[in-house]
Amino acid sequence: MSSPLDLSLFPNLPPEVVKAFAAMQFELSVERAARQHEQAVVAEKDAFIAELKELIEKLEGQVHDYRRTKFGPKSEKLDPAQMELALEDLETAIAETQARIAAVEKKIEASASDPDKVAPRKERKARALPEHLPRVERVIEPESIVCPCGCGNMVRIGEDRTERLDRIPARYEVIVTIRPKYACPKGRTGVVQARAPAHLLEGSWPTEALLAEIAVSKHSEHMPLNRQAEVMARHGVPIDRTVLADWMGRTGAAIAPVVDSR
Structure with a gap:
């Protein structure tokens, strides 16, 4: 050049x-x-x-x-x-x-x-998300709503809404059941305490909700117990596959009368 x-x-x-x-x-x-x-x-x-x-x-x-x-x-x-x-x-x-x-x-x-001269592209219209899902609104305000003309703050005249699907990752928690004991300060009566709630697997860790999730994942979503054990370990809950198998076996025995009667 x-x-x-x-x-x-x-x-x-x-x-x-x-x-x-x-x-x-x-x-x-x-x-x-x-x-x-x-x-x-x-x-x-x-x-x-x-x-x-x-x-x-x-x-x-x-x-x-x-x-x-x-x-x-x-x-x-x-x-x-x-x-x-x-x-x-x-x-x-x-x-x-x-x-x-x-x-x-x-x-x-x-x-x-x-x-x-460029032909406008047709934007795909997204399908509406299910109405039953809870909505969490996050309002993003401008950095400033002071009107440049000096009249004060601008007034709100409308809004644009967009929806995105999110999922809260599963987390494990420990439910601590506390049953206070009460007694007569003068020692004239016995101890009063609420009854312990009944559980499907007495003396074991899992709640009924956790047992249901493990069973659904195994039988409906075809996720073997060893893979579920790996997922739990990644969440800091190291439970062996044999323990999960024991839970499922005992659960099956517990609900067998209900299933057989249907």
């Missing part, structure tokens, strides 16, 4: 020539900047295309594997649980691809030389 001409080398040039030359240099600099911008956009699009090709190949491979496990020879088929995992991987990869496409589209729109 040639360096711009130094007009100071020509001190005797007429003023109109100097102005015309300066205007021409400005136009050239604008044109050069626009060309560099276009080259950057093209390079970004090329990188996007290469990334898409890689993702498409990945998706094609996963679709091929899924079809083989679903429609292939019996020896290659997976059990339903493995099929679900394969389908989840495929759906996750598709969602990842769509997210990357949307991100690059936003970059291309932002870098477009004429944003008005």
Whole structure:
């Protein structure tokens, strides 16, 4: 790229020539900047295309594997649980691809030389979250509501609401049952104390709610006791799998009369 001409080398040039030359240099600099911008956009699009090709190949491979496990020879088929995992991987990869496409589209729109010519993208309308879920409102106020005109504070005229789904991670807690003892200060009567509450597994740690969660995780969510023991250990509750098995066995025996009567 040639360096711009130094007009100071020509001190005797007429003023109109100097102005015309300066205007021409400005136009050239604008044109050069626009060309560099276009080259950057093209390079970004090329990188996007290469990334898409890689993702498409990945998706094609996963679709091929899924079809083989679903429609292939019996020896290659997976059990339903493995099929679900394969389908989840495929759906996750598709969602990842769509997210990357949307991100690059936003970059291309932002870098477009004429944003008005870019066709607006249709925003996906999110489905409403279930009404029965509790709502925790977090109001984010502006840093200042003082009106620049000096009239005082601005007045609230509306609001925008967005909802996001969250989950409070499971936590373990110890329920301490305290039964105070009362006695006559003169020693004339016996001790008064509330009866201990009945429990499904007397003399054991777990509450009925914890036993129900372990049973549902094992039988409905197909989570073996050894995996549940690992999860509990990560939460700082080291309980051996054999202990969980003992709890489940005793629970089954305790509720058997109710189950058998149905």
